[in-house]
Amino acid sequence: MLVSTKWLEEYVNTQGLPPAELGEKITRAGIEVDAVIDRSEGLANLVVGYVTECVKHPEADKLSICQVGVGGGEIDQIICGAPNIAQGQSVIVARPGAKLPGGMKIKKAKLRGEVSNGMICSLQELGIETKLVPKSYAEGIYVLPEKAEPGTDVLSYLDLDDTVLELGLTPNRADAMSMLGVAYEVGAILEEDVSLPEIVYAEAAERAESMLSLEVDAPEANPLYVAKVVRNVKVKESPLWLQQRLMAAGVRPHNNVVDVTNYILMEYGQPLHAFDYDSLGSGNITVRHAKEGEKITTLDDTERTLSAHQLVITNGTDPVALAGVMGGANSEVSEDTTTVVIESAYFASDSIRRTSKDHNLRSDASSRYEKGVDPNRVIPAAERAAQLLAELADGEVLGGSLVFDQLDKKERIVKVSPDFINSRLGMKIRLEDMLDILSRLKFNTEAANNQLIIEVPTRRQDIQIEEDVVEEIARLYGYDEIPATLPRTDATPGGLSPYQAKRRIARHFLEGAGLLQATTYSLTSEAAATQFALEPTETTRLLMPMSEERSILRQSLLPHLLESLSYNTARRTDSVALYETGSVFLKGQDELLDEQEHLAIVMTGLWVDHSWQGEKKVVDFFVAKGIVEGLAAKLGLELSFERGEMDGLHPGRTAFILLDGKRIGVIGALHPSEQKKRDLKETIAVELNLATLLTRETEALVYIQVSRYPTISRDVALVLSNIVEAQTIEGVIRNAGGKLLKDVRVFDLYEGDRMEEGKKSLAFSLTYFDPEKTLTDDEVNAAHEKIIKALTESGAELR
Amino acid sequence: MEARLQELKNEALEKIQAAQTVKELTDVRVAYLGKKGPITDVLKGMGKLPAEERPKMGALVNEVRAEVTESLEARMVLLEEQAINEKLQSETIDISLPGRPAKTGNPHPLTRVVEEIEDLFLSMGYEIAEGPEVEKDYYNFEALNLPKGHPARDMQDSFYITEDILLRTHTSPVQARTMETKGGEPIKIICPGKVYRRDNDDATHSHQFTQIEGLVVGEDIRMSDLKGTLSIFAKKMFGDDREIRLRPSFFPFTEPSVEMDISCFKCGGSGCNVCKKTGWIEILGAGMVHPNVLEMAGYDSKRLTGFAFGMGPERIAMLKYGIEDIRHFYTNDVRFLTQFQRTEL
Structure with missing residues (x-):
């Protein structure tokens, strides 16, 4: 909502406050002033000019040489390039020395050999947006609607010596979508009264009913409809003051009839519509629901197909307006219009909201109806329109109005006790201060039996319950006056849940291991949604995505995380290691999705790089595996790994991660073709179900006494078929090892040229230990022999 | 015999002073004081001496032995110190070279x-x-x-x-x-x-x-x-x-x-x-x-x-x-x- 402070002054005394200060007061009381716009900014030394002569420039087709009276009997020659310049016009002249927005300074100049003492201006050159400039002047200079005294200062003549406050209205404050509403708000803040426009006009002897009949077939959607008939109107340009007020309010002037309806929309917040009586095609207005499939062409020249729940205004047979949203092209007021039907109505907000949404059509009218208009302004607005059409369009207002009225216009009563107000606020506001605030708001209030009985004006539809009154009192008393205390509840322990605590531990572990935490989007494309998914399900698509790239909920974190890797490597950061924790979204039993918190890790480039010491290690499967194992150990869990395959991963370098024999994750090198597609070098990816990991119960931590006895090591080197996995051999060793075997560790792997084809050498270091005593060589040898035997039986050769 | 001892002593003391490294000095120790060294040989030869000369000769051997040992140890301390200094010298690093970065990530x-x-x-x-x-x-x-x-x-x-x-x-x-x-x-x-x-x-x-x-x-x-x-x-x-x-x-x-x-x-x-x-x-x-x-x-x-x-x-x-x-x-x-x-x- 754009509020001209000059216009506002008509309804309420703003005590001469500078606009910025007024804006600050309004903001602090609850309606945020987003901007304070000085309409005269950058403008100086502009005067009214009168074109006494206008001839074509001999040297230039598009230029005219004008003689312009600029006041004090002075006549200056000005060259003008506008197509609509003509003799006898009053125009805006920027004389040499004048300033225009954007820092432009006007100087005397010569154009094709002719002297030009300044410039004749368009409204755009004065800083007014093209979309607000009347269409007839959009391509040229602005011609003042009335003859004005040459030399008059343009800023005051055009009401540009004005400041506009741009209000950022919250949806509850529909009352402030009008100048009068803002006047009431400012009046309450400044403790000033509001003066309403005085409505006086003469009525013809002939009654409106003689020309028009009214029928409302949808009283729930349209409980109040008022129509007035104005005859003999002269459709023309509006007077300057009206055009300027509309432009200040962000509305483009059209003609006096349309401008009057828009003016009252801005003044009262009540949408009006003007029909051309003669093109209605009947002397009847019927409000009804549309027939399914019925068509109307609205004022924006769009043909719209209607549905049965949408409300239309008809001429008894055909629709002539989409009620409360936009008029029909067939009954539009034109220059030839002589008789106008003014509609002022109350349409139910849900009906308008639905229609407006169906047609994706928002208008100044619909946005007000959607939020609810003041039932008590419908009739005055119609009267005000009749008055202005009589004044500005020489119209003859027929007697009376056609009225259908089933609308409840009573004020709502809200009862609240002063104690309630103070206990909600934690304050001690005195009763008389409360009463004072309510009277400033123009809420009739009666105080009796420790209760305030408040009659809420219908313009304030947002005040419904006690708490609403609490807010009104508090905001005008001043939020700064509220003391700062703390809740007096019982002390609560608070704290993280075990899951939340473990998630933090996991995060800290991963960061300690050298991974950067990343965050990516949950929405992705159809193709990426299930790639790398551990348990892919049917995908979940948005009804109205913004783009295909962000249309489906992800089932794996890896695709986006890998994108982040490519993003970095494309920017010459070759070594990157990221992790992310976040939800994946699977179709489940429930109507909601099965959201699982996952952890993903990606890494590419060097894991270790200390070049001057010759240390360099490229990331590989085992770096990632080590991190996963370390994380599990930190959480007190033991994972196992089983060779597996997954699309997009290297078939020989992929393993599923198992917890209690159940698959909970995957770890693998990216498939070379996938790497190529993503423009990545060797890249390792991990994804696992973090929720499973974090919810798994673990055993209590029990201390094991540190032994006084030493451990004894024995190494064993084996030659094996190279398809035999280390963990199989480790299993053989552990099985045969008995209770003296404490630890088994691979310490060497050789698969080089010196090995027989298809063979590899694997060496283990075994640790023996007895917590009760020092082991003897014989005991160790016996245990070791058993292991060797088992190994040979399993097909391994001793080296 | 006594002259032989004196000779050995002088020879040993000379070699001790001539030794430039711990190893050389250790060789000197082995050569003169070891079980197969000449001083031990002298001791072994004492059996041939008349009984009354033996204590005097024994004392003399011990005296020579002590003198050589003392000289050797003094020289050893010196050489070891010298060796350590050389080692430290050779082990000096450029402390301005960058450290090996500790692997560390951080939260978003x-x-x-x-x-x-x-x-x-x-x-x-x-x-x-x-x-x-x-x-x-x-x-x-x-x-x-x-x-x-x-x-x-x-x-x-x-x-x-x-x-x-x-x-x-x-x-x-x-x-x-x-x-x-x-x-x-x-x-x-x-x-x-x-x-x-x-x-x-x-x-x-x-x-x-x-x-x-x-x-x-x-x-x-x-x-x-x-x-x-x-x-x-x-x-x-x-x-x-x-x-x-x-x-x-x-x-x-x-x-x-x-x-x-x-x-x-x-x-x-x-x-x-x-x-x-x-x-x-x-x-x-x-x-x-x-x-x-x-x-x-x-x-x-x-x-x-x-x-x-x-x-x-x-x-x-x-x-x-x-x-x-x-x-x-x-x-x-x-x-x-x-x-x-x-x-x-």
């Missing part, structure tokens, strides 16, 4: 902000409540006093999956769910999480972002309690000398509703580009829980009242660190992420 800046806020409220006895990102329209809107067709739904253009299921537009549904499960009991929670709105991504808008909200419900919770709580939050997050101011606002789920500004942490309130010359920075929205919200969750709004507040960690991080584009939080540029390594305490 949003996690950093969220965790800081979480920790503050945890210390005041709050719990952390979490909920689904794909949410029922009921919890996201209706239970929060936003019935179907409510004008404020315009403010939150949402990603619907079906008519009744959507990506949550705020973390408030977690509050509604918590109230429902607590069955009328007092509550002190904060709810961090990801939320989604139908916005085109640009420097200041993101279709996915994070939110952190707080909710306190109990007997006689007052608006002054909200102000006091937020004041502590502002000082902890943005510095002890921060002031707060509340401005009336509107949210369907609170009444009264407020927006909270803090005095600008950059200029202290005198006006700068961070606070757009106003001296104040808008940080969060808050209010007293709307009685409809309490009633819908089964709370007696006459007996229990509450306050709620909500803020955007992206905005806080952007303000705090001067980040110019919200998209940085989601592109994971390493040059961005690694800047949030160090502590600020």
Whole structure:
């Protein structure tokens, strides 16, 4: 909502406050002033000019040489390039020395050999947006609607010596979508009264009913409809003051009839519509629901197909307006219009909201109806329109109005006790201060039996319950006056849940291991949604995505995380290691999705790089595996790994991660073709179900006494078929090892040229230990022999 | 024999002095004092001497032996010291060369902000409540006093999956769910999480972002309690000398509703580009829980009242660190992420 402070002054005394200060007061009381716009900014030394002569420039087709009276009997020659310049016009002249927005300074100049003492201006050159400039002047200079005294200062003549406050209205404050509403708000803040426009006009002897009949077939959607008939109107340009007020309010002037309806929309917040009586095609207005499939062409020249729940205004047979949203092209007021039907109505907000949404059509009218208009302004607005059409369009207002009225216009009563107000606020506001605030708001209030009985004006539809009154009192008393205390509840322990605590531990572990935490989007494309998914399900698509790239909920974190890797490597950061924790979204039993918190890790480039010491290690499967194992150990869990395959991963370098024999994750090198597609070098990816990991119960931590006895090591080197996995051999060793075997560790792997084809050498270091005593060589040898035997039986050769 | 001993002694002392390394000296020791050395030979030869000469000769051998040993040891100390010095000399490194970097990652800046806020409220006895990102329209809107067709739904253009299921537009549904499960009991929670709105991504808008909200419900919770709580939050997050101011606002789920500004942490309130010359920075929205919200969750709004507040960690991080584009939080540029390594305490 754009509020001209000059216009506002008509309804309420703003005590001469500078606009910025007024804006600050309004903001602090609850309606945020987003901007304070000085309409005269950058403008100086502009005067009214009168074109006494206008001839074509001999040297230039598009230029005219004008003689312009600029006041004090002075006549200056000005060259003008506008197509609509003509003799006898009053125009805006920027004389040499004048300033225009954007820092432009006007100087005397010569154009094709002719002297030009300044410039004749368009409204755009004065800083007014093209979309607000009347269409007839959009391509040229602005011609003042009335003859004005040459030399008059343009800023005051055009009401540009004005400041506009741009209000950022919250949806509850529909009352402030009008100048009068803002006047009431400012009046309450400044403790000033509001003066309403005085409505006086003469009525013809002939009654409106003689020309028009009214029928409302949808009283729930349209409980109040008022129509007035104005005859003999002269459709023309509006007077300057009206055009300027509309432009200040962000509305483009059209003609006096349309401008009057828009003016009252801005003044009262009540949408009006003007029909051309003669093109209605009947002397009847019927409000009804549309027939399914019925068509109307609205004022924006769009043909719209209607549905049965949408409300239309008809001429008894055909629709002539989409009620409360936009008029029909067939009954539009034109220059030839002589008789106008003014509609002022109350349409139910849900009906308008639905229609407006169906047609994706928002208008100044619909946005007000959607939020609810003041039932008590419908009739005055119609009267005000009749008055202005009589004044500005020489119209003859027929007697009376056609009225259908089933609308409840009573004020709502809200009862609240002063104690309630103070206990909600934690304050001690005195009763008389409360009463004072309510009277400033123009809420009739009666105080009796420790209760305030408040009659809420219908313009304030947002005040419904006690708490609403609490807010009104508090905001005008001043939020700064509220003391700062703390809740007096019982002390609560608070704290993280075990899951939340473990998630933090996991995060800290991963960061300690050298991974950067990343965050990516949950929405992705159809193709990426299930790639790398551990348990892919049917995908979940948005009804109205913004783009295909962000249309489906992800089932794996890896695709986006890998994108982040490519993003970095494309920017010459070759070594990157990221992790992310976040939800994946699977179709489940429930109507909601099965959201699982996952952890993903990606890494590419060097894991270790200390070049001057010759240390360099490229990331590989085992770096990632080590991190996963370390994380599990930190959480007190033991994972196992089983060779597996997954699309997009290297078939020989992929393993599923198992917890209690159940698959909970995957770890693998990216498939070379996938790497190529993503423009990545060797890249390792991990994804696992973090929720499973974090919810798994673990055993209590029990201390094991540190032994006084030493451990004894024995190494064993084996030659094996190279398809035999280390963990199989480790299993053989552990099985045969008995209770003296404490630890088994691979310490060497050789698969080089010196090995027989298809063979590899694997060496283990075994640790023996007895917590009760020092082991003897014989005991160790016996245990070791058993292991060797088992190994040979399993097909391994001793080296 | 005596002359032979003297000769040996002189020879040994000479060689001791001539030895330049520990090894050479050790060789001298072995050569003269070892079991097969000449002095030992002399001792062995004593058997041939007359018995009366033996003690004198024995004493003399021991004397020579002691003298040689002493000289040798003195020389050894010297040579060892010399050797150590040489070794140290040769082992000197260029300490200005770069160290081997310790492998270290760090949290995402949003996690950093969220965790800081979480920790503050945890210390005041709050719990952390979490909920689904794909949410029922009921919890996201209706239970929060936003019935179907409510004008404020315009403010939150949402990603619907079906008519009744959507990506949550705020973390408030977690509050509604918590109230429902607590069955009328007092509550002190904060709810961090990801939320989604139908916005085109640009420097200041993101279709996915994070939110952190707080909710306190109990007997006689007052608006002054909200102000006091937020004041502590502002000082902890943005510095002890921060002031707060509340401005009336509107949210369907609170009444009264407020927006909270803090005095600008950059200029202290005198006006700068961070606070757009106003001296104040808008940080969060808050209010007293709307009685409809309490009633819908089964709370007696006459007996229990509450306050709620909500803020955007992206905005806080952007303000705090001067980040110019919200998209940085989601592109994971390493040059961005690694800047949030160090502590600020």
